[in-house]
Amino acid sequence: MRLIPACILLFAACTSPTKAGRTGTIPSPDVASRSDPNATSSTTATVSVPATPPVQITNFGVGRFEISATGGAPVRIRTPGTMERQNPDGTWVSVGERFDVGTGYKLLDKCPERTAPLPACVDVTTLVPVRWTGFNCSAQCNGTCRANSFEGPGTFRLSVTSCDGATTVVGKPFDMPDNRNGNDTSVDRWGLGVGATWATVVRLDVPSRAGFDASVAASPSRVAGFSVRAGSEHPIDKATLDELVGLLQARDGFDDQIVKRCAVHDLVGVRLTRALASTGAARTDAVEIALDFACNKFFGAFGTTPRETTASHFDAAHAKFLV
Numbered sequence: 001m002r003l004i005p006a007c008i009l010l011f012a013a014c015t016s017p018t019k020a021g022r023t024g025t026i027p028s029p030d031v032a033s034r035s036d037p038n039a040t041s042s043t044t045a046t047v048s049v050p051a052t053p054p055v056q057i058t059n060f061g062v063g064r065f066e067i068s069a070t071g072g073a074p075v076r077i078r079t080p081g082t083m084e085r086q087n088p089d090g091t092w093v094s095v096g097e098r099f100d101v102g103t104g105y106k107l108l109d110k111c112p113e114r115t116a117p118l119p120a121c122v123d124v125t126t127l128v129p130v131r132w133t134g135f136n137c138s139a140q141c142n143g144t145c146r147a148n149s150f151e152g153p154g155t156f157r158l159s160v161t162s163c164d165g166a167t168t169v170v171g172k173p174f175d176m177p178d179n180r181n182g183n184d185t186s187v188d189r190w191g192l193g194v195g196a197t198w199a200t201v202v203r204l205d206v207p208s209r210a211g212f213d214a215s216v217a218a219s220p221s222r223v224a225g226f227s228v229r230a231g232s233e234h235p236i237d238k239a240t241l242d243e244l245v246g247l248l249q250a251r252d253g254f255d256d257q258i259v260k261r262c263a264v265h266d267l268v269g270v271r272l273t274r275a276l277a278s279t280g281a282a283r284t285d286a287v288e289i290a291l292d293f294a295c296n297k298f299f300g301a302f303g304t305t306p307r308e309t310t311a312s313h314f315d316a317a318h319a320k321f322l323v
Helices: 006-015 029-033 096-102 185-191 240-250 315-322
Strands: 022-026 043-047 056-061 064-069 075-078 082-087 091-092 123-124 156-160 167-170 175-176 196-204 267-278 283-292 297-302 308-313
Touching: 056 156, 056 167, 064 123, 075 156, 082 096, 082 185, 185 297, 196 240, 196 283
Parallel strands: none
Antiparallel strands: 022 043, 056 064, 056 267, 075 123, 082 091, 082 156, 156 167, 156 175, 196 267, 267 283, 283 297, 297 308
16 A cells, blocks of 8 residues: 655645642542441541652653652662663563663763762752663763674663662653664654654745754744744644654664755754653653755754754655655
């Protein structure tokens, strides 16, 4: 069956117009309904309410996380996090110990000096750890490897433990794709469509001599740093959105390593809303994508401010976008 070409549709659309954390006695409607009709509202039953975990883990990208204290006050957690991989039988096995030449997965927002000792614990209100690239030897902070291999494809999860060891919070599973090209930029692009729920398409203006900055905060007037052409925004139907996600995750559609000198033109933008997997309340993220159909350039922005960015070229998928 012939698929509807997603990006030709994109281009056409653009050119056409109870509180947790305590145990106590609370009123029990069920008990009251089966008691004496003259019973008062003081009829109670003892109910145990599970304690709220001290932190929540949100997956906002492949190998990218946000750890935040649920009570507002800083929470002390162990610096080494636990990265696990799911076995075919559904069990989990820890793999993070071999990351960065044996220093493990680190819950730190920046890489320490090579000779500096790692702190045993860190205080966390909101922490975005250095991303996990998907590799083992160069997992987060180590850049020099004699033997380096990619851990994907597979399903993984992150766990964090309080400094006293009393509580461990297990994060939601996430998929790490195949990375045959050996460039971790493709991991970010693959993850842009994970959890996609809704999107719109816009026309974008060619940037001025000053260029553009894809890391700027999301706003109604810009997509991935490019200016939006007024009145050009239209929703994308579910089928087209699904096909766009498929193109973003295609193994052979992009080249993440080449660099071109080409003036951008014929720009189309996509605003995409995705649901984030989190151990806490439901969250969403605004993803921005810019496609340059003249040079086959791709730009993406996601996450918090400053925005995380990724770029590539879709020369290999040009025909699939247009057929």
